[in-house]
Amino acid sequence: MIPSIGQLMLWLALSCAVYGIAITIAAYRLPEARRQACLSSAFNATLAVWWLVAAASGTLIYLFLTDDFSVNYVWAHSSLAQPIQFKVSAMWAGQSGSLLLWTLMLAGYGALIAVVGRRHEYGGDKLEAQLAPTAAAVVQGINLLFLGLVCFVTKPFETGPPVTDGSGMNPLLQNYWMQIHPPTLYLGYVGCSVPFAWAAAALLHKQFGKDWVTLVRRWTLIPWLILGVGIIMGGAWAYETLGWGGYWAWDPVENASLMPWLTATAFLHSIMIQARRGMLKNWNMVLVSLTFLLSVFGTFLTRSGVVSSVHSFAESNIGGYFLVFLGVALVLSFGLIIWRRDELATEFTFESVLSREGAFMLNNWILLGSAFAVLWGTIYPALREAIDGQSVSVGAPYFNKVMVPLGLMLLGLTGIGPLMAWRRTTPAALLRTAKWPIVAAIAAAPLFYFLSAWHTGAVTAFCLGVFVAAGIILEFVKGTRARMSMTDEGPRTAFFNLLLRNRRRYGGYVVHLGIVLLFAGFAGSSGFKIETEPITLQKGETMRVGEYTLRFEGLVEPPPGQLAPEKQQEIAAHMTVFLMPPDKIKSDTKPMATLYPHIDIFKLAGNVSPEARAGQAPQSARRPAIMSNLANDLYLALIDANNEENKASIKAYLNPLVMWIWISMLFFVAGTAIAMWPDSRATRAEARAKADESPRASAGAETKLAREKALEKI
């Protein structure tokens, strides 16, 4: 009964989406007088889709919470013993439920667009309101694919024979990251449709002026940030719980999430050229479309089974639908751009390669090239297989070889770009502004010589990082000084006002600082990583990693009753850590830390027949223990434990600077927040500028305005 209600709501949502699209199209075909009524109805349809899908999702979660194992999806991903938080997150543990989550988020974005548009007369003159009905309809159009899939192909509410217990969620997923990472990543991924929807609306309504740039920038920053944070969170999940010492493996599904992020980053940069110089309008449309298409392509990769990945869904057979959709979307989006090519023509042309525009263009090419390199490496095995039947594998070595030089070039540009003037600059002028950052980078280089080992790529990254950071700090200092000389503000006030007055620019710089930290983390952890073989230790024996000595104090198990319900056993190695050679350790030396890397052995959850269970050893997972500080992570994994002889095999890693990868996330969030904060002052200044245009404006107000404008330019 309840499952049928859930399914019914999805069907209704699909109908509402179809109706919403139809009535929006009709609105622009009908005479002006009836348009408003139609758009009003479309608005309601958009909200109805959201409420219906939200109710359906709530229903699925309810079915999980009430252990209704007659529903196949609930049976496959939950069991009576499953802790309540995992019953909720089981909603997205499999194919159909995660598609439902996708639909839910897309419907949510659609509703958000509609609500924002409704703040003014829906479909009226104000740009957001004018484009919102069309953008919402485009979102519904994309949602037809996902709604169609959950309605007809992979139905989350499908029921089967009633059973008393489910087969349980994969224990490897039973982790708090399961509640955080997939929804975050999806929110970013799904969000890639939103800038595309605004772009399509802009193309249809021929509205891609300055206001559109401001609007689409804001709607891109949100999914861009969420996707970026989601990707880093995925790395943190792998790092913290999987015990192989790394955070990124160039797995096809990881690559799939990285590609749209790279093109979105390119878009966020080149849209600035459009804002400033009215150039690259068609290019920007291409980038928005690519970002969206790559997000769909990533979903196709994950769910079609064409590439093998640890993340793939076993039961995937829906790739064809995505491929067809991708084809249609490709033709429609590029068709639209070609159709509007005259309106998208450039107002200005490049004056010099040595200019801010030139740097942005290069940045775009490198980002796009990176996205292509990742795409090519990801699909190459599948292409080869299809073309000449040869089976090859492309792994981390390829990606590292291609992406390291591209990444370093990009990092260098991050430093040079902001130092270049718009339109044109001369080499001499550039050298003058870049003088101190270059000096700083050169001065820092000898310091890296004293590192434990030489690693050209990593040291280049460090030097470039110093260069970028010095450039940004210099910009902040210059700006603050200029404000101080033009106003009577103190240094602190001047600094904060600088941030507040030029949010986009200085918010961007804060994000750039985050990029520097991210690269420092990558360079440190890949260039200077120390990794031991698994060493077998008797009680009291020691092993070395870097400067650390590790002593095995014995195997321990949690007292009965304290074992988590999903686990059958948990064996931990009690390890003490010393920062000295083993011969210096006396019997009374206090260890600097105690770590417990362990192995979790999971119960075979659910009610499963002994025949099916025969021959299946219980699943186990190695859970590392990590001691982090700003300089490095000591990362221990328990490989084998021998209870009878009280012996353990320990693999130790020393991963420098990994902490900075997680810290960089804070800079991304802070910088994006600064850049996005609604610019109430700007609007006020604009309003004042308009008022000043009236003949009654006094001379005093004019000079004040000029001063205001000079300050904005700093």
Place this chain on the structure above:
Amino acid sequence: MKRYVGLVVILAAFGFLIATSLNSVAMKSLPVHELRAADSSPHSYVGQRLRVVGFVGKTPVKSIEKTTDSGIVKAHYFTVVDKEQTLNVTFHDALPDTFRAGGPVQVDGVYSAPGVIEADHVLTKCPSKYEAESKAQSQKYNSK
């Protein structure tokens, strides 16, 4: 015109970077029976770096402890089988959590002699749980 020259140069550089990297690191991947079948042919794979796929053999993993400078290290010896052909694997690092006899496995390493690979990476695919069991079977068991 100048712009297009720049564009072509950039594209060519990308193409070159990608192609050379791919050639140098893309690894041939093949199942055990194909690898063994080529042993006696002139196209033997001995000496090449490869990825071999198959299933973990039923013979139990033999682990031999060796004392090295850094401590006692285990060397693992196991077999990978596929279509009645067997490959012997030597591996010094940690075997994955999901390593089980009969489970699908891929082994990267240097094919040092016919039938022997010195592996540096062993990867297992997560077998999805209780694959053989359908919901109907589960129901039968539940109703017993």
